[in-house]
Amino acid sequence: MTTTTLSRRKFLKQSGVIVASFSLAGPAAIAQQARAPLPGGLNNNRMLDGWIRINANGRVTIHTGKCEIGQGILTALAQIAADELDVAYERIDMVSADTARTPDEGMTAGSLSVEGSGTALRFACAEVRGMLLAAAAQKLNIAVDKLSVADGAISASPTRLTYWDLAKDLNLKREATAVAKPKPASQHKVIGKSMPRRDFPAKVSGGAAFVQDMRLPGMVFGRVVRPPSYRAQLVSVDEAAAKAMPGVVAVMRDGSFIAVAAEREEQAIKAAQALRASAKWNETPDLSPSGAALYEHLKKMPSRDSVIKSVTPVNASGGKVTSVEAEYTRPFQAHGSIGPSCAVAQLKDGKYTVWTHSQGVFPLRTDLAKALKTPIANVTCTHVESSGCYGHNGADDAACDAALLARATNGRPVKLQWMREDEFGWEPFGSAMVIKMQAQLDEAKNIVNWQHETWSHPHSTRPTSNPAGSFVLGGWHLADPVPAAVPNNSPQPSGAADRNAVPLYDFPRQNILLHYLTDMPVRTSALRTLGAYANVFALESFIDEAALAAGVDPVEFRLRHMKNPRARAVIELAAQKSNWKPNSKGNGAGNESKGRGIAFAQYKNLACYCAVVADVTVDRAGNVKVTRAVSTVDAGLAVNPDGIINQIEGGIIQSASWTLKEQVKFDRQRITTRSWADYPIFTFNDVPAVEVHIINMPNERSLGVGEGSQGPTVAAIANAIANATGKRARDLPFTAEKIRQLTA
Amino acid sequence: MPDYTLRVNGVSRTVRTDADTPLLYVLRNDLEMNGAKFGCGLAQCGACTVHIDGRAARSCVTPVSSLAGKNVTTLEGIGTLDKLHPLQKAFLDEQAAQCGYCTNGMIMSAKALLDANPKPTEAQIKTALAGNLCRCGSHNRIVRAVQRAASAANVAKGA
Ligand code: FES
Numbered sequence: 001m002t003t004t005t006l007s008r009r010k011f012l013k014q015s016g017v018i019v020a021s022f023s024l025a026g027p028a029a030i031a032q033q034a035r036a037p038l039p040g041g042l043n044n045n046r047m048l049d050g051w052i053r054i055n056a057n058g059r060v061t062i063h064t065g066k067c068e069i070g071q072g073i074l075t076a077l078a079q080i081a082a083d084e085l086d087v088a089y090e091r092i093d094m095v096s097a098d099t100a101r102t103p104d105e106g107m108t109a110g111s112l113s114v115e116g117s118g119t120a121l122r123f124a125c126a127e128v129r130g131m132l133l134a135a136a137a138q139k140l141n142i143a144v145d146k147l148s149v150a151d152g153a154i155s156a157s158p159t160r161l162t163y164w165d166l167a168k169d170l171n172l173k174r175e176a177t178a179v180a181k182p183k184p185a186s187q188h189k190v191i192g193k194s195m196p197r198r199d200f201p202a203k204v205s206g207g208a209a210f211v212q213d214m215r216l217p218g219m220v221f222g223r224v225v226r227p228p229s230y231r232a233q234l235v236s237v238d239e240a241a242a243k244a245m246p247g248v249v250a251v252m253r254d255g256s257f258i259a260v261a262a263e264r265e266e267q268a269i270k271a272a273q274a275l276r277a278s279a280k281w282n283e284t285p286d287l288s289p290s291g292a293a294l295y296e297h298l299k300k301m302p303s304r305d306s307v308i309k310s311v312t313p314v315n316a317s318g319g320k321v322t323s324v325e326a327e328y329t330r331p332f333q334a335h336g337s338i339g340p341s342c343a344v345a346q347l348k349d350g351k352y353t354v355w356t357h358s359q360g361v362f363p364l365r366t367d368l369a370k371a372l373k374t375p376i377a378n379v380t381c382t383h384v385e386s387s388g389c390y391g392h393n394g395a396d397d398a399a400c401d402a403a404l405l406a407r408a409t410n411g412r413p414v415k416l417q418w419m420r421e422d423e424f425g426w427e428p429f430g431s432a433m434v435i436k437m438q439a440q441l442d443e444a445k446n447i448v449n450w451q452h453e454t455w456s457h458p459h460s461t462r463p464t465s466n467p468a469g470s471f472v473l474g475g476w477h478l479a480d481p482v483p484a485a486v487p488n489n490s491p492q493p494s495g496a497a498d499r500n501a502v503p504l505y506d507f508p509r510q511n512i513l514l515h516y517l518t519d520m521p522v523r524t525s526a527l528r529t530l531g532a533y534a535n536v537f538a539l540e541s542f543i544d545e546a547a548l549a550a551g552v553d554p555v556e557f558r559l560r561h562m563k564n565p566r567a568r569a570v571i572e573l574a575a576q577k578s579n580w581k582p583n584s585k586g587n588g589a590g591n592e593s594k595g596r597g598i599a600f601a602q603y604k605n606l607a608c609y610c611a612v613v614a615d616v617t618v619d620r621a622g623n624v625k626v627t628r629a630v631s632t633v634d635a636g637l638a639v640n641p642d643g644i645i646n647q648i649e650g651g652i653i654q655s656a657s658w659t660l661k662e663q664v665k666f667d668r669q670r671i672t673t674r675s676w677a678d679y680p681i682f683t684f685n686d687v688p689a690v691e692v693h694i695i696n697m698p699n700e701r702s703l704g705v706g707e708g709s710q711g712p713t714v715a716a717i718a719n720a721i722a723n724a725t726g727k728r729a730r731d732l733p734f735t736a737e738k739i740r741q742l743t744a
Numbered sequence: 745m746p747d748y749t750l751r752v753n754g755v756s757r758t759v760r761t762d763a764d765t766p767l768l769y770v771l772r773n774d775l776e777m778n779g780a781k782f783g784c785g786l787a788q789c790g791a792c793t794v795h796i797d798g799r800a801a802r803s804c805v806t807p808v809s810s811l812a813g814k815n816v817t818t819l820e821g822i823g824t825l826d827k828l829h830p831l832q833k834a835f836l837d838e839q840a841a842q843c844g845y846c847t848n849g850m851i852m853s854a855k856a857l858l859d860a861n862p863k864p865t866e867a868q869i870k871t872a873l874a875g876n877l878c879r880c881g882s883h884n885r886i887v888r889a890v891q892r893a894a895s896a897a898n899v900a901k902g903a
């Protein structure tokens with residue numbers, strides 16, 4: 001991997017060529033080069049039996065390395081398998097994300113699962129269907145094209161054979177070839193239908209659905225006692241007193257890591273409280289300043305600077321230009337999963353088995369093995385669902401805590417759940433960011449020069465983010481610690497801190513810069529969309545500011561600068577569905593001023609295209625209410641339309657909550673956000689009415705939607721506030737106090 | 745540790761635990777029920793909601809010793825997979841969740857509302873559920889599910 005690192009002054013001067021900053025070929029990709037590339041997740045997991053089992057009992061088992069995190073992926077993948085294999089949807093059983101049983105598809109993240117696992121399954125299932133038909137043809141001594149198949153029954157009058165009859169002799173222990181073509185959209189029966197989620201019946205009726213619901217024979221309950229601040233060192237703790245408490249099975253202390261196991265859950269909680277009360281720590285005030293000072297601090301921190309993209313037009317037009325510039329800020333924000341992180345772990349005969357809601361059981365296994373100082377072969381990780389995670393929450397850390405504690409429980413499995421304060425205090429937050437935007441308009445009121453400059457901490461400190469370190473918390477606190485290492489920013493085109501900093505608009509001169517702040521006084525990692533939420537906030541707010549400077553309607557101004565036909569289509573449809581009126585103005589400051597704003601993004605410039613039109617009201621006290629959001633999305637071939645709507649709608653509501661309410665609080669020493677009282681989020685009375693319109697593109701490949709709407713939503717709200725009040729909000733979140741000051 | 749006898753979903757159950765043990769842990773661990781969820785333990789999120797004598801209550805802050813002679817109803821007690829409660833069915837029909845971790849609290853709080861007010865307005869539903877947090881953004885679907893369940897029940901009653 002090559003990055004261009006320059007001093008700030010140097011890269012501001014650099015121009016002239018597109019800088020291809022990164023090579024895409026990692027070590028795995030290089031190793032694969034000898035073999036023909038296969039589509040999607042098949043490329044790294046080439047054996048057919050790794051994906052598909054046809055069982056003699058009439059069931060089909062599909063294995064995927066991706067996991068259910070509330071986004072409906074297992075339902076969508078089962079739909080794909082049913083159609084490509086020509087079997088009833090009800091016959092499909094899904095096995096997901098298990099280091100012992102499924103393909104290694106890395107993380108379930110980045111809205112990539114339908115593209116990666118879905119594409120793999122389309123090709124693998126088409127191939128297996130072909131093999132079954134060929135086997136039937138041979139048995140029946142009849143040409144393959146004389147056969148037809150429905151729900152696994154192969155007909156060739158007068159005889160009939162089924163997949164289940166053929167299962168015994170079917171050998172799937174071979175590499176996929178991807179020669180068999182998946183079906184065209186016209187032949188889809190289940191793909192494209194809004195199939196109900198497979199996991200919901202258990203969830204509405206009290207069935208076991210989550211890792212929190214696991215109960216193993218002999219299981220004990222665990223809690224962890226985290227330090228009061230990130231880098232605090234344990235001086236002393238009264239282990240003996242805790243050990244003597246009722247029901248306590250084990251107290252574990254290793255360096256600054258403390259955990260306790262007990263027969264009953266409330267006993268573990270009480271023992272953890274006692275340990276916390278008796279623990280003495282050495283702490284230093286080493287956090288960044290908070291509030292407005294945070295952003296000045298970020299801009300002064302040591303950084304790895306790079307030019308993400310630089311374009312200079314061949315024929316730069318002369319003439320008079322109008323310049324605009326603005327700076328946007330976003331605080332640290334939390335995942336705030338409703339269910340605190342949890343894991344079950346057992347150590348038996350030197351082997352760890354860990355049930356976890358990690359988004360990446362394979363990477364987790366690698367980093368767990370480091371923290372546990374045991375060979376990888378001794379660790380098995382199985383995904384079990386939990387509450388929605390929205391990125392890298394405490395899942396991996398809880399898995400490590402449980403595994404460490406399992407050393408002390410004599411082979412008994414331990415279920416360890418974080419308390420609410422552990423989750424808020426220790427989850428890695430979405431990074432605070434500063435984004436400075438500059439643009440120039442020519443005399444025709446078109447943007448001729450565009451600069452986007454982002455300051456940000458890392459957005460992925462997940463397991464295996466840097467092979468030199470380990471990214472599970474427990475290991476950092478051990479007497480013989482296994483520390484993290486500085487993670488690299490992911491390369492474009494998806495990027496991480498710079499995600500969506502590159503505009504999809506056709507601005508002739510562009511300069512996209514990143515200051516990557518590798519010191520992390522506050523722990524950060526992947527929060528849904530990574531840097532895209534803030535980058536789109538800045539980009540799409542600023543294009544509205546430029547439109548205002550140009551005196552052009554924001555929809556028209558966007559379309560003027562956008563050639564991409566699919567992007568244009570979602571913007572145009574959003575304008576139409578929301579009944580957008582060109583150049584309409586809000587009614588200014590009043591008891592309740594009303595405004596409307598639009599914004600657009602193609603997530604990562606690779607996944608779905610999404611536009612959002614937000615309507616807001618702003619009262620005299622500065623309270624902003626989002627009353628309605630109309631959105632449009634092009635996700636290519638829509639596998640499960642209701643699933644897409646659910647993701648886009650949920651993303652809008654979550655993003656609106658981030659935008660109006662959310663900010664992690666801390667002093668110079670400690671994270672002070674510890675409960676929902678410190679971190680208000682949207683409740684029912686805050687939530688806007690949401691409309692989602694899908695532009696189905698049956699002949700295009702499916703594009704991820706899980707992170708499609710968050711960027712457009714924040715900017716649409718900011719634009720609506722500006723439309724309503726005539727004042728531009730650039731500092732998230734848009735609390736009543738800030739809006740009151742802005743409009744005073 | 746003393747014994748406590750409580751009625752859960754119409755069945756009398758005896759557990760041995762401390763007086764201040766939250767009902768949530770008794771339900772989840774002693775009685776092995778999954779419905780009520782741990783979300784905060786602070787009465788802030790509603791994930792642990794059950795009914796005590798027909799009223800919605802937060803089991804994470806309800807000591808087991810306070811339940812003598814009271815009837816506890818959980819998600820498991822209002823319907824089963826074969827015989828879903830109209831709210832459970834409506835949540836499926838509306839696909840009113842993403843991760844489903846908040847679902848228990850939403851259904852149990854909505855049931856308390858519908859039991860008291862069978863024809864709530866949208867605003868009444870939102871207010872009744874305002875203390876239940878959902879992080880996935882399933883709110884609008886949840887409101888529609890409650891409306892659907894209300895009208896189904898009212899149709900059934902001929903109201
Ligand atoms: S767990 Fe009881 S209210 Fe949150």
Ligand code: FES
Binds near residue numbers: 882
């Ligand atoms: S559906 Fe996930 S918290 Fe509500």
